Amino acid sequence: MPEGPSLYILKELVKDFTGQQIVRADGNVRAIDPARLVGQQIEAIHTWGKHLLIETPAMVVRVHFLLFGTYRIDEGREGKTPRLSIEAANGHVLNLYACQVREIDRATYAAYDFSADVMSDAWDPKKARKKLRAQPDMLACDALLDQDIFSGVGNIIKNEVLFRIRVHPLSTVGALPAPKLRLLVDEARQYSFDFLEWKRQYVLKQHWLAHAKRICPRCQIPFLKAKLGRTNRRSFYCERCQKRYT
DNA sequence: AGGAGTGTTGTGGT
DNA sequence: CACCACAACACTCC
Numbered sequence: 001m002p003e004g005p006s007l008y009i010l011k012e013l014v015k016d017f018t019g020q021q022i023v024r025a026d027g028n029v030r031a032i033d034p035a036r037l038v039g040q041q042i043e044a045i046h047t048w049g050k051h052l053l054i055e056t057p058a059m060v061v062r063v064h065f066l067l068f069g070t071y072r073i074d075e076g077r078e079g080k081t082p083r084l085s086i087e088a089a090n091g092h093v094l095n096l097y098a099c100q101v102r103e104i105d106r107a108t109y110a111a112y113d114f115s116a117d118v119m120s121d122a123w124d125p126k127k128a129r130k131k132l133r134a135q136p137d138m139l140a141c142d143a144l145l146d147q148d149i150f151s152g153v154g155n156i157i158k159n160e161v162l163f164r165i166r167v168h169p170l171s172t173v174g175a176l177p178a179p180k181l182r183l184l185v186d187e188a189r190q191y192s193f194d195f196l197e198w199k200r201q202y203v204l205k206q207h208w209l210a211h212a213k214r215i216c217p218r219c220q221i222p223f224l225k226a227k228l229g230r231t232n233r234r235s236f237y238c239e240r241c242q243k244r245y246t
Numbered sequence: 247a248g249g250a251g252t253g254t255t256g257t258g259g260t
Numbered sequence: 261c262a263c264c265a266c267a268a269c270a271c272t273c274c
Contacts, residue, residue, distance in 0.1 A: 001252070002252045002253060003252050003253095006252080050252095050253075050254095064253080064254075065252095065253085066252095066253045066254060066269075066270075067251065067252070067253045067254085067269090067270075067271080068251090068252095068253090068269090068270050068271040068272075069253095069270085069271090070271085097270095097271090098269090098270050098271060099270095100253095100254080100255090100269085145253095147254095154252050154253075155251085155252055155253085156252050157252085211252090212251095230263095230264090231253095232265095233251095233253090234250095234251080
């Protein structure tokens with residue numbers, strides 16, 4: 001579930017909840033009292049990267065699906081209790097499972113910077129490049145996973161982007177030639193929208209060129225697989241095709 | 247059956 | 261204080 005494009009799909013699916021009154025809210029959530037949502041009107045539902053934000057007059061709820069979170073709309077999962085279940089006055093039901101639910105304060109809500117969200121209309125590649133230039137020692141594999149720079153990018157997108165632009169995950173951001181840095185930023189968004197379309201068609205996995213792959217599709221030599229960087233996440237990469245800039 | 251993984255946060259040590 | 265390593269959380273699939 002977790003990467004940005006999946007949240008984008010969810011945002012579309014919950015459009016009908018906006019403006020609705022919440023007539024029931026419950027679940028096994030501990031961090032908030034769902035009863036506080038009952039009677040509230042849903043003023044807006046936004047996504048920011050991997051966050052789902054539900055705004056009501058009384059509280060703003062932030063949902064993060066982490067690694068295992070799922071959702072169902074207008075149905076439940078057999079034998080599973082939702083973390084949070086919300087029923088709207090129009091009869092639609094949003095069930096959220098195995099996710100992290102938090103209340104955020106108004107100031108935090110107001111401070112969300114949508115120009116950092118690769119899926120957002122407000123996405124600002126220039127700002128992203130500026131943030132990258134400010135951290136020249138950062139590794140390319142860590143940079144793509146930095147949610148303050150590329151909100152919504154996850155490990156799959158990371159691996160696919162680096163393969164597409166032929167950059168080794170251990171390259172430092174500061175060593176990338178300007179056109180490569182630009183490409184990194186542009187492909188982070190472009191691949192995210194490709195991901196979105198493939199996800200919609202249920203053909204995402206078959207389009208992976210690097211992630212979880214064993215052989216480089218360009219030169220046929222084995223991929224290297226290693227947990228790299230500060231983030232220590234799986235990287236799949238080709239030592240021949242992907243240049244290491246240092 | 248055990249382990250790994252589309253993710254993040256908190257804690258405790260150096 | 262900065263940086264780290266690691267645990268915790270929670271679920272499905274191989």
